[in-house]
Every structure is written in structure tokens, then in C-alpha cells.
Amino acid sequence: MDKYILKIFRGTPGHQYFEEFELDVSAGDNVISALMQIRKNPINRKGERVEAIVWEDGCLEEVCGSCSMLINGRPRQACTALIENYLKKSNREITLAPFTKYPLVRDLMVDRSKMFENLKKAHAWIDTEGSREEGFGPLISPAKQEVMYRLATCMTCGCCVEACPQASNHSPFIGPAAISQARLFNAHPTGRTQQALRLRPLMGEGGISDCGNAQNCVEVCPKKIPLTDSIAAIGRDVTLQALRDLFDLPDRE
Amino acid sequence: MPSPNKEVIVVGGGLAGLAAAMRLAENGCYVKLVSLSPARRSHSVCAQGGINAALNVKGEDDSPYIHAFDTIKGGDFLADQPPVLEMCLAGPGIIKMMDRFGCPFNRTESGHLDVRRFGGTLYHRTVFCGASTGQQLLYTLDEQVRRLETKGKVVRYENHEFLRLIKDEDGCARGIVVCHFFNLKLEVIKGDAVVFATGGPGLLFGKSTNSTFCTGSANGRLYMQGMNYANGEFIQIHPTTIPGNDKCRLISESVRGEGGRVWVWGDSSKNIAFPNGEIRPCGHTGKPWYFLEEMYPGYGNLVGRDVGAREVLRVCELGLGVDGQMQVFLDVSHLSAEIHHKLESVLDIYAKFRGEDPRKVPMRIFPAVHYSMGGAWVDWPSSDDADRQKRFRQMTNIPGCFNCGESDYQYHGANRLGANSLLSCIFGGLTTGEEIPRYLAGLKESYTSCPSKVFEEAIQIEENFKETLFQREGKENVFKLHEELGEVMIKNVTVKRNNADLLATINEIKKLRERYQHISISDHNFFANRAFQFAHQFQAMLELALVIAKGALCRDESRGAHFKAEFPDRDDKNFLKTTIASYNEQEPQISYNPVDIRHLEPTHKRDYTVAKKMIPDIKNIPNNIKLPV
Numbered sequence: 001m002d003k004y005i006l007k008i009f010r011g012t013p014g015h016q017y018f019e020e021f022e023l024d025v026s027a028g029d030n031v032i033s034a035l036m037q038i039r040k041n042p043i044n045r046k047g048e049r050v051e052a053i054v055w056e057d058g059c060l061e062e063v064c065g066s067c068s069m070l071i072n073g074r075p076r077q078a079c080t081a082l083i084e085n086y087l088k089k090s091n092r093e094i095t096l097a098p099f100t101k102y103p104l105v106r107d108l109m110v111d112r113s114k115m116f117e118n119l120k121k122a123h124a125w126i127d128t129e130g131s132r133e134e135g136f137g138p139l140i141s142p143a144k145q146e147v148m149y150r151l152a153t154c155m156t157c158g159c160c161v162e163a164c165p166q167a168s169n170h171s172p173f174i175g176p177a178a179i180s181q182a183r184l185f186n187a188h189p190t191g192r193t194q195q196a197l198r199l200r201p202l203m204g205e206g207g208i209s210d211c212g213n214a215q216n217c218v219e220v221c222p223k224k225i226p227l228t229d230s231i232a233a234i235g236r237d238v239t240l241q242a243l244r245d246l247f248d249l250p251d252r253e
Numbered sequence: 254m255p256s257p258n259k260e261v262i263v264v265g266g267g268l269a270g271l272a273a274a275m276r277l278a279e280n281g282c283y284v285k286l287v288s289l290s291p292a293r294r295s296h297s298v299c300a301q302g303g304i305n306a307a308l309n310v311k312g313e314d315d316s317p318y319i320h321a322f323d324t325i326k327g328g329d330f331l332a333d334q335p336p337v338l339e340m341c342l343a344g345p346g347i348i349k350m351m352d353r354f355g356c357p358f359n360r361t362e363s364g365h366l367d368v369r370r371f372g373g374t375l376y377h378r379t380v381f382c383g384a385s386t387g388q389q390l391l392y393t394l395d396e397q398v399r400r401l402e403t404k405g406k407v408v409r410y411e412n413h414e415f416l417r418l419i420k421d422e423d424g425c426a427r428g429i430v431v432c433h434f435f436n437l438k439l440e441v442i443k444g445d446a447v448v449f450a451t452g453g454p455g456l457l458f459g460k461s462t463n464s465t466f467c468t469g470s471a472n473g474r475l476y477m478q479g480m481n482y483a484n485g486e487f488i489q490i491h492p493t494t495i496p497g498n499d500k501c502r503l504i505s506e507s508v509r510g511e512g513g514r515v516w517v518w519g520d521s522s523k524n525i526a527f528p529n530g531e532i533r534p535c536g537h538t539g540k541p542w543y544f545l546e547e548m549y550p551g552y553g554n555l556v557g558r559d560v561g562a563r564e565v566l567r568v569c570e571l572g573l574g575v576d577g578q579m580q581v582f583l584d585v586s587h588l589s590a591e592i593h594h595k596l597e598s599v600l601d602i603y604a605k606f607r608g609e610d611p612r613k614v615p616m617r618i619f620p621a622v623h624y625s626m627g628g629a630w631v632d633w634p635s636s637d638d639a640d641r642q643k644r645f646r647q648m649t650n651i652p653g654c655f656n657c658g659e660s661d662y663q664y665h666g667a668n669r670l671g672a673n674s675l676l677s678c679i680f681g682g683l684t685t686g687e688e689i690p691r692y693l694a695g696l697k698e699s700y701t702s703c704p705s706k707v708f709e710e711a712i713q714i715e716e717n718f719k720e721t722l723f724q725r726e727g728k729e730n731v732f733k734l735h736e737e738l739g740e741v742m743i744k745n746v747t748v749k750r751n752n753a754d755l756l757a758t759i760n761e762i763k764k765l766r767e768r769y770q771h772i773s774i775s776d777h778n779f780f781a782n783r784a785f786q787f788a789h790q791f792q793a794m795l796e797l798a799l800v801i802a803k804g805a806l807c808r809d810e811s812r813g814a815h816f817k818a819e820f821p822d823r824d825d826k827n828f829l830k831t832t833i834a835s836y837n838e839q840e841p842q843i844s845y846n847p848v849d850i851r852h853l854e855p856t857h858k859r860d861y862t863v864a865k866k867m868i869p870d871i872k873n874i875p876n877n878i879k880l881p882v
Contacts, residue, residue: 012780026498028606033499039784040732042775051776052732052784056290059464060500061602063388064294079499080605105435106781113411116291120403125396126355130279131683131882137352139364149357149383152392153598156293188355 004087005045006034008053009097010107020045025087031078031096032057032067055108062222065155068162069108070097075162075220099162101169115156118178123198126191138189151184151230153223160217160227172206176217179208180230186237199234199241208238258283259693260700262429262442264415264471265450266292268387268678269658269685271394273448276686276881278398278406282693285442287410287431289466292395296452296464297678300387301599302507303369303379304351304675306344310368315376317341322853322869324673327373327557328626328666329813329823330855331484331831331848335635336646336663338852338871339878340680346882347679348380356393357382359595369595370510372555373670375866384505384599390675410442414786415471418447418478418654419711426653427700428708430715434786437779439715441708443700446689449475450658450682453625457798458747459739461622462494462503472629472660473793476800481650482834483662483846484627485797486804489669489814490748491623492561493583493616495606501621502606504583505599506671509554511592513585515565516541516615517573525571528862535573541582544568551864559668559814560861562620566748575617582615622747624674626665626814627804629656630833633663635851637875645692647685655689657681662831667813683881722788727771731788734765734772738798746802750817755806759799759840766795800834800841807843808832825855 002025011017021038022045029037032055039052058066060079067078072086072095086094102110140148160176161167167175182198185191202208208231217227243249259282263274266288274284288295307320320341325334352358352366359367359381371379382389401407412434419428419441428443454469455461476482493508493515494501509515519536527533527548536542545564546553556564569579585593585600593600593612603611634644647655647663657678664677741761745754769791776784810824811817830845851873 012778029498030606033497036499036732040730040736049775051778054781054783057465058290058294059296059299060497061299061502062605063298063385063598064290064464066290066294082606082608106778109781111435113291116293116399116411119396119399125400126353127400128353128397131275131350131397132279133353134346134349135353136349136366137355140360141364142360142362145357145360149359149389152357152382152389153385155298155388156291185355190353191355 003092004083005093006038007093007095008108009095010053012106013104019050025083029083031071031081031083031094032060034083053108054106063155065157068099068157068159070099070162071095075099075159077157077222080222099158101162101167102158103169112156112158115158115161115175115177118174119181121174121201122178122182123194123201124178124181124185126185126188127194128190140189144187148184148187150225151180151187154180154225155223157222159220159222163216163220165214165216166210166212171210173210174202174206176227176231179234180225180227183230183234195237196241199238200245202234202238203242208235259690260285260444261446261448261689262287262444263448263450264288264429265295265452265658265660266290266411267295267297267450267452267658268391268394268675269682270448270450271391271398272679272682273450273657273685274398274407275394275401276683277689278401280686280690282690284407285410285444286398286407287413287415287429287442289412289414289434291411292398292409293392295391296467297391297675298385298388299462299464299503300675301384301503301505302371302510303381303386303672304348304390305371305378305670305672306348306380306676307341307376307378308345308348308366308368308380310366311377313376315378317344318869318871319376320344320378321871323374324664324670325666325853326857326859327670328668329859330666330825330829330850331487331812332664332666333633333831333849334852335849336633338874339880340664340677342878343680343880343882344676346880347676350882351390351393354393354397356389359383369507370555371671372506372509372552372561373557375864379507379510379672381507384507384596387675390679415451416474416715416789417711418475418651419708420651421700421703421707424652426651427703430712432786435781437719437782437785439712439719441712443708445693445696445700446653446655448655448657448685448689449629449660450656451660453659454794454797455622457738457794457801458622458742459736460497460500462491462501468790468794469797470790470793473797475629475649475654476834477793477796477836479651479836480654481630482627482797482800483630484804484832485800485834486808486832487626487667487814488622488747488801489558489624489626490562490620492558492565492620493618494621494623495603495616496619496621497606502602503623504603504616504618506558508583508585508596508599511596512588513554513583514543515545515554516543516582516584517568517575518542520573523571523573525567535568535571549861552861556861557668557859558671559816562748563816565620580617580619583618584615585611586613586615620748622743624669625659626662626667626669628660628662631656631661631663635849635875636878645688647681647688648692653692655685657685667815680881687881718789722785723774723777725771726773729768729772730775731769731772731784731791734768735787735791738762738765738795742798746805748816750805750815751819752806752817755802758802759806762795762798762802763840769795796836803841803843804832804834829855
């Protein structure tokens, strides 16, 4: 039977190493189903019984954002990484590694909680008086809904941050995902009334000017979110907001 | 008297848990939100097609009463009717609330909400966001909860797993023991009420449409601590999924709602029994046979899910499956580019995993385990019941322990209609958030007055079990045992059941329970140890599997998702009742509660062969209903 090697960069902070596993090619397998196969009998290529591999997963349908990792060096969701698409006659090896721009927990798992903290900085919600108000929200044209829906499919998977040369484990850069969320909520008619709250935090350190325009984010986004458009749009709005603040003008409607 | 801060624990960060957390915070409670994964990754993201509410925006004279009728009928009259009625009445208010919160629902040209049709109804009442409605609703509530978090009303404990409920000397819930996944440290979280919104148990069946954390272990653990579990045997099989090696990926019912057709190549040399009993040929040889449309001309491809799943299986068992395999076509290739666009996210899933573009070639699909109608038994005093103010909706038989979302049993009876789950999650969560303040107000003392040994003993039990699990040194691998459990459950406890196989299944689960004593955890690391985590979950999963299998064994009839060829008819005389399982070390004890049918006589047979709109006669509607929205 056809075989291949999963080469996994695993371990705990400060103690990372490569470990190889040999598996049979099975039709329809993806990286997650391969990892599941290993844990039923975790024996490495040298024949040693080893600790089961740790990774994050969830929906396995590329909507939850859990299973982000580096596959052959590229950030993506592991559930949609079909094994057969990676194998060539000359190369029967697939390398898996954890993201590098978040604190490592263990093996392929990192702690991405700063992404959720950044949603607070970006004021990524609609301000309301709560769930007891009445009536529908504002009317929204289908064209606008289309744009908002695309932005709203961001699953905070972190691929954009991992690919960004400006982001690192220690950099304060808020990252493409959170900036795009600011655009989403500023686009909403109710959300727009609070746009200054989203734009001002993006003026200083870690904000919009930290973007180096490498455009890697939009390349790797699994949801094809136009992240560079978002960054450009928010960049303009931040400048306008800074001018308004400078001249003490009331916020534009 | 509750704690001065009115501290409430919510376990579960999906739609129901977030809805409960939001409403509790609005009601002045301090919420400790505990979840296994970050809330935004909860299984609610997987709901694709939409959320039902009788907004009547298409001039069809739809109403919440017709929605309630469809839901009660679709559930084959097993659902208690008062909660269903109030859920459907609240539907339009819930949609408006989510709309105000900025959920990006699809729009009509005039900018209003668009609706699509779903299974089990003749009305267009499903509001949607492309084909990832659950994801969008979940994000929207997560955002509102984050807003409340910045105001100091909610604190999140993500990556924490619930292990044990802490009960005081009177048996009231006062806290939980959790395990932090990153370092396996056990910790006590205290509060005066605990809400569980921990989702379904799809993983009991090995592969299902569920996310990998839907083990059912939270409910299983509560059940082992004395919480009653209701209607466990009612497990929905979704007719259209993509079978895979790791899971079965859902192809939303909205695909059929938007015009997708199910077919196989016809074979006039073979015959099949139609719903009316007639034996007819399986279409014409060499031509597509749209078997659901032929068998059920009234609803066509939009029959109830249980019916759809059984017909697909029946057709495949006759050897008519595509390429002789257990699969049928689901075809959208004839639909317009505009409709393809509306279904984009689901069609993309198919393309990504099968490498074929469903816009051009028909998809190959097969049924898979999808949803649990059963769950924690919870109370529901009706609005006009004399003891309404003495009882608490969504509360389990353990005082102070509430349950909502897919993990409760309450809203779907024997079969859930598509797009009703998102509604029941939000409604159940809001309702819980309304009931708890009244429960807290009635407490004589807060957890701060509980003797410390109540908490110490609970954490000690878990410390001991953790140590035991790490010390086991048998030959069994828990992931392998899980695979075996899944195989027997799929084979005997899904679409078609019979008593001999169910009995054998119960014995098989007991054997697995014995073998579970002889596992060893290959991993002795105390950081993010998934093997330990799953080994702990598996104990509760086995008990819940027994609940499902025994419930099915005891129910000698066919109703909704539960089908036994030996007893092909619904038997209202003997089985119009709710199954209640209570824990026993050997096997579950089964008893029954009457079903509350005060609004609608169970006279209507489900008949999807004719399309007849009717104004249902809903009786005894209380005049003091107070909806949470």
C-alpha cells in the first residue's frame, strides 16, 4: 500500500523537536484524520511508542477556526488539507508545525487568546441597549450585506497574523483580522455611530501604521476575506478621524 | 439570599450558553462563562441553513401558531407543547433582536430580511446568512457577550472543562470542578446557580456531523450525579452528508430548500413500497429517479429528516445507490448562479473535501447522525399553571442546575425540523436567563455560607479519579474503544433498530465499560493532555450510550427518528410519553412522564405525501404569556 510520512514539529516551549510517523494513504484523508489515525496507536517511525500528539480541532468543516497550523510552512486549516493533494511521486513527506506568533502550548497547539482580546480593542460589536429593545435593525441593501457577510466570516483562525511579517509573539500589532472587524462594524448603520471608538485605538502603537503592506494576509486567508482592502479602508478612516479629532469636529454621521 | 454579586456559572459557549450569559448579565447577575474551547469555535458554527421564525414576510399568512403546529407535528407529538408554543411565539422577536445586534442576514432588494423554505413546512420562514447562519448568529452573540465582558459583567474561563457538579448539603448546585486544559490543574468555580448548555452527544456514534468536542460527556457526568436524562433514544439522522474518514460533513437542508433534488438512476426491474402501501417500480431504467418527489409529491425533497434518511437508506439497500455504493445524488447543477451564490459556503465545503464542483456535477451524499432531540430533562411550568411561580423553566431535577440548547430535551419531540435548533438554543438560553434571578431570590443563603468541605470533597473526588486514570496500565487504547463504540452504535442505534440488536448493543457497551478499566494513557504529560481528557470523557460517554440504547430498547413503537420494523406504527396508547433515564451503576433505570398535549390533540398523522395548508386549532392558549423578547 501507498505510504507517506508526517513529520511533526512537536514538544513544549523550549523543547521542540521533529518526530516522524509513517502512514498508509487512504482516500479522502486530511491532516486531521491522519492525526486521529496516529493517536489510536502512537508509534513513531523508529517504532517507539510515544505520547499522543496534541492539536486543536473542532468543526472539521473550516468554519470554526480551531485547527490552524503550518503545513509545509504555510498557515492554513488542517481539516481541509487533503493528504493526496500534498503527495507527489518524488515527495512523500508532509511537515506539520505549530504557529510561531502565539505562545506555544504543546505540539501543534498554541494559545491564540490575544486574538479575542484584540476584538475588545477593536470594539468589535454593535452597541445596543441590550436584548429587550424592540423592532428590526436598520435596512441594509443586499450589496452592503454581501460585503458585511464576507467580512463576518472571519473565524479568528490566525492565519493572517501568522503570515504577517509585522506580527510576532512580542509585537503589539493588532493584526489584519481585528482591523477587518473594525471595518465590518463601521459599515453597519448602527455601528457607524460608534466608529470613532474603533478608529482611535488604531491610531497609535500596534495600530494601522504598523502594517507594512506585505499583503501576505490576504494570500493565506482561508475565507478569502479582502483583508488588504479592509486595512486600506480603515487607514483612510483613521486619518480622517485624526483630522476630525485635531480640529475638534463632531464625528461625521 | 443569593451571593451579593448574584454569581452564576454558565457552562458552554455556544448559542444557548451565550444567550443565557447575555440575559443573566442584563438581569444583574455576574456570569462566569466556562467553555472547553473559545466560544467562537463552538459547534453552533456548523449550523448552515437558517433559523425559523414566522415573520410572515412573503404574504403567505404564516403565523407562530402554524409554526408551532408544524413543530409539534414534525416531532410526532412527543414534544411537550407549552414550551414549543412559546418558542414559536418568540421567534420573530428573536430574529429582530439578532438583526439589531448586526447579524448579517441575507436581504431582499428593498433591504428587508430574506427568507427561504426548509423541510417539514410549506411556508417560507427560514431567515439565513448565506449558508453559515449558525456561525453568524454565534459570532453576533459572542460580540454582545464580549461587550458585557468589558463592562465587568461576564468573565470567561475558556479552555476549561467541566468535570463535576458541586451540590450543597440540600442537594442544590453551588459550583463546579473544572480542569484547565493547558496544565490539567483542577479548580473549583463557585456560584449560586449553574447553567449547562453543552450541546449534543454526536461522538457517541463515532463519526457524525458534530464537532469533535460534542462528546455529550458534560450531560453524561451530570446524569451520573443524579440528573435525569429524557428521550435519549431520539437521535436525528440528517439525510444529506458527505461521509469522511474523520467526520460526516453536513450538506445543509437549505440546498433542497433552494431547489436541490435527490435522485438515483432508475431501475424499472426493481420495485419498492410507496408510503401508501402500493408496490411500484423504481423509476425508469437509465433515467434519473427523483424518488422523494415521486413518493411524497406534497413535500418532495423537503420531507421531514427522519423520513428522508430512511428513504435514502431503503433505496440504497435495493442496490440503487450511486455506483452500487451507499450514496445518492443531491443535485444543484440545474440551479441558477444566483442560487449557487446563496449556497456558496456549503457548496465550497463539498468542493474542498470531494474535489468536485457541485455546481457542475451532482453531489454524492448519505445520511449521518446529526442531532439529539433528547437531553437533560428540564421543567416547564406553563404560563397559566397555578404553580408557575414556584417552579423554574429549564431547571433539571437538581435544584439550581439548569440546562438549555441541544443539551436539553424540550423543543423537538421525536424529530427536529430543520432550522428550529438555532431558535430553540437562543430561546432556551434567554428563558434560562429570565428564570435564574427568581431562583436566586428564593435562596435562603448563598454559596459563601456553604461549609468548605462541600467544595473540598468534590475536588478531591476528581483529584482521585485523575490519579486513577493516570495509573491504569492496561493494554486498551481509549481512542480505539471509542471507535468500537461508534461502530456498534451506528450499526444498531440509528436509522433502523430492532430489539435483538439493541439488547446486544447494551451488552457490548457494558463490555466496553469493563475494558475501559484496562486502558492506559500513553501520555503522562501534565500539559494539554488530550489522551487524559478524552479518557475522562469516555467514562460518561459510555453511560450516555447506555441511556440511548436502553431507551430505544424499551420503546416498542416507531415515532419520528425512532424506527423499529417490528413495531412500524406510532403507538399513542402505550408510548405517548417522555422517556426518563436515571442513573444506576448497572444500567439506566427507565420510567416515563406523560407528554403535555394541552394545545393540540395528537390526532394528526404526519403525511408528507400531500401539501395541504391548514389553520391549526391551537387550544388553551394562556392569556398571560410573557416572552423573553
